């Protein structure tokens with residue numbers, strides 16, 4: 001909070017000082033032993049966060065780059081690719097697959113909900129891959145049936161590619177146990193690191209498809225990235241070294257806390273947000289069973305302008321929240337419940353929201369909202 005702002009966006013999120021400080025360490029060469037040691041530790045700790053014994057690679061790019069890299073490596077022109085579409089980020093995956101020439105079958109799902117296994121099952125025959133956004137950041141809905149979707153995809157011999165950009169490290173996602181073939185996340189969300197890196201886990205089945213693809217991209221060639229890691233613990237091209245320092249620290253923090261405890265902390269904070277919002281008389285955008293623990297999306301009352309509300313929260317209280325995207329634009333605010341989230345951020349954000357609504361003429365039960373949140377946080 002060094003600039004006085006609390007970053008309650010659905011990414012980037014607040015970053016512990018320890019992680020920020022790591023970025024100011026002196027640079028090192030990326031072909032020397034210091035980098036190799038750093039890189040190896042990052043990969044080992046990333047495997048822990050992904051709950052995988054398989055390969056994890058770190059790319060110098062944002063989450064979108066990681067998702068595009070997965071698709072461009074694993075998918076070839078003419079491949080059938082199934083994408084349940086329930087928000088902006090699933091639309092983007094579908095578009096990314098179309099751009100490599102895939103035959104994309106979109107399964108439309110009502111925004112505010114997420115795909116059920118039976119909605120997708122019929123589309124999978126002959127598919128090369130099923131691409132799922134695990135947490136639709138544009139709506140705040142989590143694909144709670146992801147494990148079942150993975151099972152169905154396995155039965156159909158399709159790969160499962162999961163965009164977990166806004167959730168990995170903040171909710172349950174055992175990559176190996178569920179059988180996710182390629183899982184992608186970004187550094188700036190639940191890992192509580194600055195933006196600029198993407199992390200991908202890759203299964204043996206995915207490698208088979210990737211190796212067989214003669215049209216892999218040059219810069220984001222995963223086979224080459226794996227060879228560089230396996231043979232010398234390096235990256236093919238110059239990595240963003242200060243961000244690697246930050247990621248190293250962020251992943252150490254995850255290990256110190258323990259993944260289970262971290263997920264439980266996100267759950268508790270999400271429950272507190274939803275309880276507080278309900279007591280304010282506000283309605284979350286997603287239906288109850290799909291509500292995300294990492295992105296809290298809530299409808300703004302019709303007598304309040306979303307942008308005026310965001311401005312009031314920022315200018316009067318220094319709290320940043322996001323507006324909607326696509327169909328949710330102008331309807332909702334989205335609050336990040338990510339990474340370093342604790343009771344403190346939940347209560348400050350709810351206070352700023354309640355006070356801003358009141359100052360814009362929409363009175364809420366401030367005390368009741370905060371009490372409801374405190375109860376969920378175990379503070380009352």
Ligand SMILES: Cc1ncc(COP(=O)(O)O)c(C=O)c1O
Nearest residue numbers: 062063064089137163165166186
């Ligand atoms: C689900 C999801 N996928 C992809 C992205 C894109 O990530 P980036 O903005 O880091 O490219 C985001 C960012 O919010 C996201 O939430």
